Amino acid sequence: MTALACVSDVETRLGRTFTGDEAGRVAVLLNDASALIQSYTRQSFSPPTSDTILLRESAGVVRLPKRPVTAVTSVVLVGINGIPDITVVGWGWDGLDVVDVSGWDSVMVNLPEAVQDRSWLPATYRVTYTHGYTAVPAGIVALVCAMVGRTMAAPSAVSGVTSETIGSYSYRTAEPGMGVTVALTAADKAFLDDAGYRPKAATTQVRLR
Incomplete structure (x- = not known):
């Protein structure tokens, strides 16, 4: 250290x-x-670096743990019970540390039925983001x-x-x-x-x- x-x-x-x-x-x-x-x-x-982490959704958002966040590059819904991972589109980032995933499923088509009814919540997301201090x-x-x-x-x-x-x-x-x-x-x-x-x-x- x-x-x-x-x-x-x-x-x-x-x-x-x-x-x-x-x-x-x-x-x-x-x-x-x-x-x-x-x-x-x-x-x-530490200096800026890219991380990929797993986060559970809470009230439609995931909060990124490391600061300051400089970019969010990928959000993936982690598959379960035979459902494959789904690359999410339509998520939003507040520019600080919160990624809003509450409405992404409304802008995607051909989603598995289990995802549509959210019967397998709590949902887990794999987020890739960049964080750190210069x-x-x-x-x-x-x-x-x-x-x-x-x-x-x-x-x-x-x-x-x-x-x-x-x-x-x-x-x-x-x-x-x-x-x-x-x-x-x-x-x-x-x-x-x-x-x-x-x-x-x-x-x-x-x-x-």
């Missing part, structure tokens, strides 16, 4: 250059932060750097630090054996949700045969 930001991105934001040991640790933290974001959003933020979005780079910066600025090399001050007396304890790691906070998740990086679930992806 390629990190979604680089060491120099963090250095620029913190206004300093890391030493050799620090740079090595930052590189690891960048990978960790990138993995957390990709896992939460279910997006790879560059990692600036908001994602900023979030990765913020996650790493928070970790680098932690007051202790140990997580679970608890401190308390009473008058002139203060003390601090820490849980042993726990290294500071990057974390995706509730605010981070809200940003990813609001920015649309985490797609809404509307259809089910099934395994390609």
